[in-house]
Amino acid sequence: MSREVITDCNGGQDLDKRLVDVLSIAEPEDHHRSEPMITAATDNDHRVDNDEDREEGVEAGEGDNIGDTVFSKHWLFQCLINTVNIINGEKSADTNGGADGSAVGDDNERLSSSSAVVTAFGPQEPIELDDRTDEELSILWDMSTNEDVMAFLNDYKAIDLFETILMRTNSPRFAEISAGILANIAVNRDICVNLANRPLFRQLILESLSSSDTPFVIQVVRIVSASLSNGETQDRWLAAIKERGDQFLTTIHHTLENCLNCDLLRSEILLLNKMLYLDDTMAAVWLAFDRRYECVKTLLSATDQLLADDPENVEFVDYLWLIIHTLSLAGEDFTETQLVANRPELLRLFHRYVCDSFGDSVDYVIASGHRAGALSAAISLLFNWVMDWGTGAPQPSALIY
Template structure:
């Protein structure tokens, strides 16, 4: 399923200009779509040309040639492709999308998708629909079209990476609209092949754009439905996320953040945590590697990675709550012991960032309160701000935006605090934990991991 990601990202040319003006440069206002310079006539002509080309795809072909085209796909005329790309680019304009919706163009595009054997045509049609669905009213209307919903979900079984990229982008956008999300989720719950197809993409694709859009889609689905999260929390999904992590690690850091958050969502279900514990030898290495990649830098910079780090640590905490597996999960070898020391390093950095943000921002919040513009932010901080991070991670995640410390800093420190407390509790009853905590935190220094752990907790 591989294809150079640049081929996907650079495919749309700029919108045309000469088609929409006469020889003197005056706009053809009567033919313009809304307040744009785009021509209604040009759009209709392009769509009719597309329909005719698709209808004639099998013209003059033998049965064997038709079967071959159905299996391997066909190329399309370059002029038609250029015009379709222009139309695709134009639909980024809301007036153009609304115009196409008014003239029932989505039904026509669905007909083309269902009939064509040209992967490029299918990709462009999905790209156009993906732009149209960005408009809320269009998204709601499309979600009520059963044929569109069913066909779109079935396209996840395809094997053309660019088309899958656009299909996942379409679904991501549709599920992001409150007015259409529930209907899509209903269909997804009832269609078991959606999960199977998404898991297959994660396990087999090397296309980073496709992996990113697929992980984004899965994360959004799980975040939107507890029922689906429970149902999809399985070894096949976890295996797929691990494979996607390995693929994305050297290519796109933002994808790693989404993967780690998806694993975190899986860890909150009973079935999910059971799977993660059973697969700890698969999961722990990627968590440890992600944390190690950050901690091994000469200067540990976590500004843009706090949420992903928090997701990693929340998963570690969930795994450690299974006391029978603790030794196998965290203290099985030197790599795992290194993870313990890296987490303590992060605790130090997160605590430093928290205190710095608190010092820098508290004064600004108080100043705003004097001016009457605080939106009650300072009142929310009359209680001890540290109290925000000593509860569970979810309460920290939902902390008010009016607090003096960024919510991602709170979330990270909260997850690390939970880890430290859990580790201390485990040390009372687990000899492996006790032994690991007696290791020196750093060579040449007298402080042990246990002493540093207690010191950090005391100062939180």
């Protein structure tokens, strides 16, 4: 699946300048160079070291802690430098040299060939991160859930760095980790606003939904979901989605119809529900795109895959009913073109939904307003197609029971 070329509106040299800025900031004069080291990878005090001979770990020095955490500023600076060197093709484990940014060259040609995060990750063969680099970046990914670390990364322009990685890298794993870090820190208000104020970034993320690398796309969907959850940024993201409506919906349809990864299916169903909840005019955009009347069929295909994988995924059928109900309010001929055409499948799903979700008790309905709303939406849809019941169609009771 191809996509349009994405280039920085100010040219590739601005991206290089961002990397130089990161390098210059990450070189505090009172810190000497040493091997990367960290005292904890997650908030549960799980100790992680980079070399076998440091199994007991080393506590961060006085003044080296990030906020109130046990995470080391020095280690994080070193990790950012290592990351910049990876982008620029410096794969040596020793990063003592080149830290002044001299290795950051003109990468206009690489940028002009579009981001490497789509399909085959660029024209070259995808590259793999070495084990040590993967471990370091995975630790940073875990760390990025901490609020103090989020603020620290924001202060030291790490957002520019990870955005540049998504535009340049030819490594699926590198792209996945970078997107995952951005998704983690996007829950921070200031960072979320920062990201939303970048038209190029919004375009890059929406284009990246068409990547064939599923782990990467899962993280991209998390970025969009986090951005839609912020009241200050959701309008800009919704506008960007509408602007690229056909391409966005083509990608969503393809994923829902063909994807076997239930994590991605769940993420995209939640994203669609959130999008329609925030702006029900998106339903009209979807129906205008869906000229072959396949949106309900597509949603049912994803639901079948989820239920086949794990019966407990019936909870995601809640969102199916809510999505279909919102769509039904936007289309005058929705009942005829969508509900009647998929009537047997919808009725069977409704039967399973009621039996698996509620059984013989209404206790859960009372306890869960969300599920009660989903049931109400399902019953409303059922009422609509019963009222429009066509001649010669099988009776609902025969299909349900």
